[in-house]
Amino acid sequence: MITSAEDELEKTAFLPLDRLFAPGGIGTVKQGKVVAVEADAPTKAVILEDGGRLAYDALVLATGSVWPEQLQFPDDPLRVSDHLAHWRGKIASAKSITLVGGGPVGIELAGEITEFYPEKKVTILHRGDMLLNSTYPDKFRKAFEPRLKARGVEIIFGDCFDQMPEGMYTSVKTRKGKEIETDLVLPTFGGKPNTSFLSPSLLTSGGHVKVRPTLQTTAYDDIFAAGDIIDWNERKQAAKHLRHAPVVAQNVQAVLDGSEPSAVYKGTFESIIITIGKSGGIGYVDILWGIVLGDWVVRLFSRDFMIPRARSLYNY
Numbered sequence: 001m002i003t004s005a006e007d008e009l010e011k012t013a014f015l016p017l018d019r020l021f022a023p024g025g026i027g028t029v030k031q032g033k034v035v036a037v038e039a040d041a042p043t044k045a046v047i048l049e050d051g052g053r054l055a056y057d058a059l060v061l062a063t064g065s066v067w068p069e070q071l072q073f074p075d076d077p078l079r080v081s082d083h084l085a086h087w088r089g090k091i092a093s094a095k096s097i098t099l100v101g102g103g104p105v106g107i108e109l110a111g112e113i114t115e116f117y118p119e120k121k122v123t124i125l126h127r128g129d130m131l132l133n134s135t136y137p138d139k140f141r142k143a144f145e146p147r148l149k150a151r152g153v154e155i156i157f158g159d160c161f162d163q164m165p166e167g168m169y170t171s172v173k174t175r176k177g178k179e180i181e182t183d184l185v186l187p188t189f190g191g192k193p194n195t196s197f198l199s200p201s202l203l204t205s206g207g208h209v210k211v212r213p214t215l216q217t218t219a220y221d222d223i224f225a226a227g228d229i230i231d232w233n234e235r236k237q238a239a240k241h242l243r244h245a246p247v248v249a250q251n252v253q254a255v256l257d258g259s260e261p262s263a264v265y266k267g268t269f270e271s272i273i274i275t276i277g278k279s280g281g282i283g284y285v286d287i288l289w290g291i292v293l294g295d296w297v298v299r300l301f302s303r304d305f306m307i308p309r310a311r312s313l314y315n316y
């Protein structure tokens, strides 16, 4: 989406939450930014940026990740088109783009840039000696390199920048002293848990929310967490959260009923689909012997990125 306006994904991929609950149902959506949680107050509440207080009997934290600037869409929907125009403009005007990090985001971005701008030089700078990380088997990790190279992408392994370059530049030096000619460097690594507004008592040193298998926080029976922010050894993906949600829903109901939460999250198998431009990509499902999926399966996903399905879940 940040590479080109061609498919106008922004027209369908962003959804308001106003139809989340059925008309006449008991749910309401209140929009606001939570800046603190008063978990020990006589009336427990979340505190909003505008000074409002929202009392709760059970609270679910699901505030997601903080991403590098170009992937961090503004909270204000009115600023999204400016954000997209800014980054699309930067990519369009750059001659040579360096992507820092050879994970799924870096690979997909390299695929998109070479799709829309085949004349641009794209380099991936990756700390490891193989793309992706050790969550995935070597046969899957190695499959991306020839596909990207065939699109003209240069991949530099085992190196990094000590500091992200700032301002205007035409070349940058890596830690190992390699000079890369580039006029745009984009970090693509390291989504961080978006939990800075929470008490440290809820968090690990890395900022994830400490949870029990019931997805209750370790600190409070009536505060739950789900999604990217939980301290659980799994790749952070929307696909995982479909498994968190039923556990949280059942256990929230138990807390409200005054009974013992009994649903437990046991983790799930890893799976991923990584597109390489519009024509395909490679996927992996960690079941049986570990199944690598080819272009046609990836195309089933990438032809609409499952946006229509997501829209229907939000009653759109």
Ligand SMILES: Cc1cc2nc3c(=O)[nH]c(=O)nc-3n(C[C@H](O)[C@H](O)[C@H](O)COP(=O)(O)OP(=O)(O)OC[C@H]3O[C@@H](n4cnc5c(N)ncnc54)[C@H](O)[C@@H]3O)c2cc1C
Binding pocket: 032, 033, 034, 035, 062, 063, 064, 065, 067, 071, 075, 105, 194, 197, 226, 227, 228, 229, 236, 237, 238, 239, 240, 241, 273
């Ligand atoms: C480029 C990219 C590609 C990806 N591709 C895939 C993919 O193909 N498949 C996949 O499964 N996953 C993918 N992911 C990961 C996926 O997007 C995340 O795992 C998922 O969105 C996390 O869901 P979440 O509900 O935890 O958080 P989010 O989806 O980030 O939702 C968090 C919500 O909380 C709100 N919020 C945050 N802070 C506050 C606050 N203080 N007060 C009130 N509201 C707040 C935010 O505005 C947001 O609406 C991708 C991520 C990126 C960056």
